Amino acid sequence: MKKILIIEDDLLISSLVQFRLKKDGYETHLVCDGNEGILAIDALNPDLIITDVMMPFRSGIEIIHHAKQSQPNTPIIVLSSLGEEEQVVLEAFNMGVADFIPKPFNPNELAIRVKRILK
Amino acid sequence: MIRIFCWTIVGLLLFLPGWIQAQEDFIPEDSVEFRDFLILQKEVTGLGYRFFIPEAQLPDSLHVDSLFQFSQTVSGFESRYFVDFTKAKELENTLINKGVSYRLDYIVLSEVVSTSAAQEYLVDLVRDADYPIKRGELKPTEDFVSLASQTPYSPTKQFKLKFLSDYRLFVVTVMIIFFFLVASIMIVSMLSMKAGKNKRENLQKEYGKRIIAPLTSLLFEKELHEIQEMELEEIHSFFPKNLLARPMYQHVLIDNIIGLNKKMKGDFKEKLKALYKKLGLDKISIKTLHHKKWDRATMALVQINEMDLVEALPEVKKFTNSTNFHVRSMAVATLLNLSEKVDLIFLRDQTYPLSLWQQMNYLRIIRFVGSQKGLKLEILFDSKNQSIRIFGIKLVRILGRVDLIEKLAGIAGGVSEEEKEEILETYAALGAYMETAFINDCLKSSNRALSLAAAKAAAVVGDSGSADILVDLIGAETVFRKKHSYLKSLYGVDKDKFAEVTLNNANPEMLELRNHILDPMLQNV
Numbered sequence: 001m002k003k004i005l006i007i008e009d010d011l012l013i014s015s016l017v018q019f020r021l022k023k024d025g026y027e028t029h030l031v032c033d034g035n036e037g038i039l040a041i042d043a044l045n046p047d048l049i050i051t052d053v054m055m056p057f058r059s060g061i062e063i064i065h066h067a068k069q070s071q072p073n074t075p076i077i078v079l080s081s082l083g084e085e086e087q088v089v090l091e092a093f094n095m096g097v098a099d100f101i102p103k104p105f106n107p108n109e110l111a112i113r114v115k116r117i118l119k
Numbered sequence: 120m121i122r123i124f125c126w127t128i129v130g131l132l133l134f135l136p137g138w139i140q141a142q143e144d145f146i147p148e149d150s151v152e153f154r155d156f157l158i159l160q161k162e163v164t165g166l167g168y169r170f171f172i173p174e175a176q177l178p179d180s181l182h183v184d185s186l187f188q189f190s191q192t193v194s195g196f197e198s199r200y201f202v203d204f205t206k207a208k209e210l211e212n213t214l215i216n217k218g219v220s221y222r223l224d225y226i227v228l229s230e231v232v233s234t235s236a237a238q239e240y241l242v243d244l245v246r247d248a249d250y251p252i253k254r255g256e257l258k259p260t261e262d263f264v265s266l267a268s269q270t271p272y273s274p275t276k277q278f279k280l281k282f283l284s285d286y287r288l289f290v291v292t293v294m295i296i297f298f299f300l301v302a303s304i305m306i307v308s309m310l311s312m313k314a315g316k317n318k319r320e321n322l323q324k325e326y327g328k329r330i331i332a333p334l335t336s337l338l339f340e341k342e343l344h345e346i347q348e349m350e351l352e353e354i355h356s357f358f359p360k361n362l363l364a365r366p367m368y369q370h371v372l373i374d375n376i377i378g379l380n381k382k383m384k385g386d387f388k389e390k391l392k393a394l395y396k397k398l399g400l401d402k403i404s405i406k407t408l409h410h411k412k413w414d415r416a417t418m419a420l421v422q423i424n425e426m427d428l429v430e431a432l433p434e435v436k437k438f439t440n441s442t443n444f445h446v447r448s449m450a451v452a453t454l455l456n457l458s459e460k461v462d463l464i465f466l467r468d469q470t471y472p473l474s475l476w477q478q479m480n481y482l483r484i485i486r487f488v489g490s491q492k493g494l495k496l497e498i499l500f501d502s503k504n505q506s507i508r509i510f511g512i513k514l515v516r517i518l519g520r521v522d523l524i525e526k527l528a529g530i531a532g533g534v535s536e537e538e539k540e541e542i543l544e545t546y547a548a549l550g551a552y553m554e555t556a557f558i559n560d561c562l563k564s565s566n567r568a569l570s571l572a573a574a575k576a577a578a579v580v581g582d583s584g585s586a587d588i589l590v591d592l593i594g595a596e597t598v599f600r601k602k603h604s605y606l607k608s609l610y611g612v613d614k615d616k617f618a619e620v621t622l623n624n625a626n627p628e629m630l631e632l633r634n635h636i637l638d639p640m641l642q643n644v
Contacts, residue, residue: 010378010382011327011328011331012327012330012331012334012375012378012379013379013382015331015332015335016335016338016339016379019335019336019339020339023339081382103382104381104382104383104384104388105382105383105384106383106384106385106387107339107383107387108385109384109385
């Protein structure tokens with residue numbers, strides 16, 4: 001079973017994403033801030049990371065940076081309301097993220113992208 | 120605990136001054152009583168007495184008296200110094216039996232003082248706790264009645280009255296008590312407020328967690344029509360009836376659904392809107408519109424806008440001319456966004472001037488809805504509010520409504536000069552060549568700002584008449600910048616006339632202006 005780490009400070013959004021991904025048979029883990037996210041990356045060794053950008057303690061960009069150093073082969077999907085800010089999107093892609101989904105988003109669309117990346 | 124502490128402080132404050140006062144009060148003010156009091160004390164440090172006989176001759180029996188040991192002075196005879204007050208009575212009786220008139224003098228630290236000074240000395244000793252008063256019953260003597268008759272009446276509740284009558288002490292005590300009371304009330308109220316806030320926050324978190332599971336399962340497991348057809352009992356199986364009745368739970372539900380609606384796309388949005396109505400939250404939003412706090416009313420408008428509560432629009436309409444800036448801005452935005460047929464009458468009738476922020480906000484919505492709904496912008500030209508009319512003219516320009524140029528021409532003659540400037544800018548932007556007569560009229564205006572605006576419009580849609588007027592204006596103008604603007608407009612209208620005016624002029628400034636206008640590098644400088 002593929003392991004997905006969801007790093008998102010909005011509990012409702014992360015629960016919705018978790019619910020949708022569980023339906024597709026993935027093992028999901030939720031953390032709600034940047035610090036916990038970095039610890040979880042090292043501890044869980046996930047197959048995919050879904051992360052927000054604006055979060056308490058550590059930003060999503062810092063998380064991507066850490067993930068790319070410790071586990072360079074793990075794909076990352078950025079889920080953020082900063083989708084309209086070109087600078088953030090560019091920075092994320094330059095760091096090697098697999099996908100960038102701007103909020104508002106459709107959880108079903110996210111599930112399709114996850115499936116495609118983990119294929 | 121706090122109560123005990125407060126009462127202890129108050130008690131000490133009341134008791135300490137009273138106790139000291141009581142010690143002092145014990146010393147009698149009357150001379151006879153004071154003497155009896157001293158007899159009771161036996162000896163007082165630093166306080167003594169002697170007898171003085173103010174006579175020229177002293178009886179022989181007293182001359183040799185070893186007890187008194189009288190010595191002669193200028194005014195009479197004085198006895199030796201006594202410290203034991205218990206002997207005073209006996210000594211007095213001896214003198215009375217010998218038929219000698221005498222006077223008792225008090226001596227404080229080897230100095231003869233009056234009775235009142237001796238009393239004050241004793242009071243000071245007591246106050247400084249240097250002398251402990253011996254208390255005892257003064258036994259009635261045979262001259263008790265006569266003594267009593269000499270003693271003036273003093274109230275028995277002297278202790279209490281003295282405390283109250285010493286206004287400085289009383290005021291200070293009251294102030295300290297007041298300070299402690301206010302501080303205590305503030306601490307208690309702060310603690311209770313903090314406790315209440317923590318309780319509310321914890322409850323909100325708890326409700327937030329409880330909402331996640333039913334909301335998630337409803338959004339993923341139910342189709343839109345299934346949510347719309349859900350019975351109340353079924354709804355209550357997801358969201359318990361007793362919780363739904365609680366305002367805090369309703370508030371958390373509204374916040375979560377609105378928040379989720381902003382972050383979701385596709386059919387999830389529709390499901391959330393259907394759920395909002397099924398849970399009866401739409402009624403709460405409409406009710407909150409009339410809340411006395413403006414921020415709550417504005418939040419209700421945001422909820423109506425986000426959840427597309429079209430049925431609330433008649434109520435929303437009532438707030439388009441609200442005295443509160445945020446309420447009326449949000450009400451207008453909601454109406455623009457949700458109205459099936461936006462007739463803009465509600466905007467026309469606004470009495471408050473539109474700020475630039477409001478204009479930008481409304482424009483953003485109108486741009487979005489304008490393509491879907493046929494907006495009758497001309498209604499805004501009939502407004503009694505100048506800022507609304509100007510906004511209407513700007514909308515014609517920004518939305519490119521060429522069909523409304525004729526309407527603008529109809530009102531152009533009778534509007535203010537500020538509106539005329541906007542109309543001129545609109546004519547230039549939309550290329551209204553048929554309106555050159557109005558532009559030429561404005562060029563001739565004594566208002567320089569209007570004349571300059573007309574010149575800018577003439578540069579785009581002007582005719583030969585405009586060129587002639589511009590030539591006249593250039594000749595009469597003395598201000599460099601204005602002359603430059605007119606010349607630039609003339610260059611736009613008629614290049615030949617521009618060359619004629621600038622080259623056939625002896626003024627070297629005109630040549631500089633010409634070079635500046637013709638230089639492509641300096642066009643925007």
